[in-house]
Amino acid sequence: MLITLHDTPAIQLHPADDVAIALTPLGSKRQIAIAGRSVQLRSDIGAGHKVALRPIEPGQPVRRYGQVIGFATQPIAAGEHVHTQNMAVGDMQLDYQIGVDVRPVTLVPPEERRTFLGYRRPDGRVGTRNTLVIITTVNCSAHVVRQIGARARAELLPKFPNVTDIVAIAHKSGCASRSSGYEIEMLRRTLAGFARSPNVADYLFVGLGCETNQFEDLFLSQRARLGDVQLPPYIGIQDTGGVAATIDEGLREIAARLPRANECRREEVPLSELNLALQCGGSDSFSGVTANPALGYAVDLLVAQGGTAVLSETPEIYGAEHMLTRRAASRAVGEKLLERVHWWEEYTAREGFEIDNNPSHGNKAGGLTTIYEKSLGAVAKGGSTPLQAVYEYAEPVTERGLVFMDTPGYDPVSATGQVAGGCNLIAFTTGRGSCFGFKPVPSIKIATNSVTYERMRGDMDINAGTILTGAGVESVGREIFEKLIAVASGEASLSEAQGIGEEEFNPWMIGATM
Amino acid sequence: MLITLHDTPAIQLHPADDVAIALTPLGSKRQIAIAGRSVQLRSDIGAGHKVALRPIEPGQPVRRYGQVIGFATQPIAAGEHVHTQNMAVGDMQLDYQIGVDVRPVTLVPPEERRTFLGYRRPDGRVGTRNTLVIITTVNCSAHVVRQIGARARAELLPKFPNVTDIVAIAHKSGCASRSSGYEIEMLRRTLAGFARSPNVADYLFVGLGCETNQFEDLFLSQRARLGDVQLPPYIGIQDTGGVAATIDEGLREIAARLPRANECRREEVPLSELNLALQCGGSDSFSGVTANPALGYAVDLLVAQGGTAVLSETPEIYGAEHMLTRRAASRAVGEKLLERVHWWEEYTAREGFEIDNNPSHGNKAGGLTTIYEKSLGAVAKGGSTPLQAVYEYAEPVTERGLVFMDTPGYDPVSATGQVAGGCNLIAFTTGRGSCFGFKPVPSIKIATNSVTYERMRGDMDINAGTILTGAGVESVGREIFEKLIAVASGEASLSEAQGIGEEEFNPWMIGATM
Ligand SMILES: [Ca+2]
């Protein structure tokens, strides 16, 4: 990979960090200027490895991403290589300490608060898009909702300029499962979450009729969330008389909903109404150095505005849960996170899958010293503020600030849970180059390196690879923050402009397909 | 449900049966004419219940669907009600007897054999359609293959009249799994099976680039099946430079394949080249009385022609595996079936799901006496010939005659395995009214009752409900058989004519999503 490094040999990823990361192999005689000070190197430092920015006493914490990644096991001088010979995990591995690293958030003064242009719903929720969705209860109605969606976009949507899109939400499951139990409850709250997304003005469910996932049961179990409905929320193919009749009926139902949806207008709303889903996929060795810390910086800015960011992908933060509990705002929050991690341990053991991914020989050769440091590369996109809440998959997100939702690491499944939880914007970091779109919520792609950014210019919204050539984490973080506001206010992200996002809806499936 | 019964009070489902099924409640004084004989009823017989057609001695087998469903526990006179008071499962429950019920197939003499108009591939396989398919390795390329498919159908297909369709084969998985293991092997052989479906003239895989399901690994593991390729079988979004460039490149790749695909012509081929997938979904209480036995009769006709039918849906035949082993052509076939059933027992126990569905109180009130009788309602669509082979999911089907493939009961997942195994036609029985289509293989829908047939006339190809008003199982079976030949030869099934079938591809997923 060709990266031009100019004269930025190493970077500090967070102002609180005790170490900088070498971007290129550095000789021991070298003098480097970083974070406003000059450091004389005392040993050779490999690319991706850590150099101490100040003296660290034995037993003192070592911070990267603004987070503790381990403790000095010997006196470390400024300019020294920090790795397995002088740093270790210490007691953190044994202790689930809760709340000890909480640093209170300094909110931006009210008069300096930022706004965006959003769609305020009658109940106060705020969307970044104004869509209608047609949702399947079961795979058997997927063809019908796709046809209703395609025809409604072609025949009806042009007459309603304030409606931004009509989206088919189709999935593969909904039958051959148990009629009650955790797995169908999870599907029901996922589907209800899309019906009641702040980006959705109105919705229609379409089923076959004989499926296990009966709409009536879904509606009753999700009544608190689905609220009052003005028009029948469901049509069934068997009752309506087959595929052709149901497509016609669906088009009539959508036509009946469009005038009211078209009355919504963008208005200025506080940034505290942004609910940002954090994703990474196709990671590379720069993810934890460029895009994730820069996104984390933008998240800190958003949280200071009173906004919300949802960190997820439990298998990808595994091993760093001790670090997140140290930032938990309460004992209950910390314990809920640990409970979800233990669920994953039992689940993967039952399925014969491995979840324990301690730093390998290759990881260590690349400069990662502890499992905390490794998983914090993923966690870095969550920034440094306290963890305010932990949610199960697709549960409604009600707290503000940084929160966690338990999801798989698989991007479409993870984002499905986050959007079902109420997220109205997605920020997605990628090293190898994901093209992820996710209707009805815009997805902003942040490349970790300039090679991917240049090769996929039509798909990458932000180039965090500029950090490798001196742009600075804070500068790219501010660029992401401004892009979030612009896209929330109506600017099309690149995936959105290409119409990507009707294939990625992917409810988490646990349990047997019968 | 309104069914006009005319003067057909009871039916014999198979010529070998010892019992008839009452279609309406019958009083004990009634004389009924059935199967060429007159029977004086000796007790009241409820609708759906069994009446003896001839005397049965204690210990003698009782047959329905031409299959043993239990043994007389007392002397049973002609005209008597046959149920729990005089019939039980006997020793079958304990014994896995193999091959004892094999009745050799009498093949139709060569000069009387039927043919259909099919597409013969260079290696001898025969298709019923002549398509190109574009297959995803991972959900991340689903949008791209859908776009390539839609644009190729609109812009290219009209110029190639002998190519019947261009189909996007998109799925939700392909990443966040283990890079080796049974679950990804199953996905790989499923995808390879679609690439090499006899209904597919040529194929193109499209991936993202960084997915777990790497095309190179797929190709190497499936090389025996994928064979020689004339054009590059794969493009990747990351290597090609993003979404827009990959759609353009994909269209060029499809354009390059179309001329050769367009050289294929239908020709007369023996019916032994038909490989029929058997499905039922949305079953009702008539499924085991009308549509399934009629389809079973058609399957017996097909097998007598040297053709193949694939029975599946293991959870739906559970409890009747002892009955199928009695028809197993060899010890190895019988033991492989039992091995798959035991796998399901362990799998569902691990997942906390129930597979044991003995006849419930409601089943017994409806006339079902034993678990064999219940599961044989589903098995009935397989007819009465010997079981020649048992396959795992998506394995290539190589034997002729009636075979079994282990799949879930969920229709789209089951049909995906069957078509991956080489099926070139689907026969689907439905009581409640499924609209199942499945590109690139035509699907014929057989309604179990006239109410569903009339209500969904645009979706139901065959009305087996006429059996309830006197049509006769054999007569409807012959109607199905002729429809199979017509659709195989190019007549559009009703789901096909409506363009249904790009949403139902659904590879079986086992194991954790990470
Ligand atoms: Ca991920």
Ligand SMILES: [Ca+2]
């Ligand atoms: Ca992700």
Ligand SMILES: [Ca+2]
């Ligand atoms: Ca079924």
Ligand SMILES: [Ca+2]
């Ligand atoms: Ca089924």
Ligand SMILES: [Ca+2]
């Ligand atoms: Ca089925």
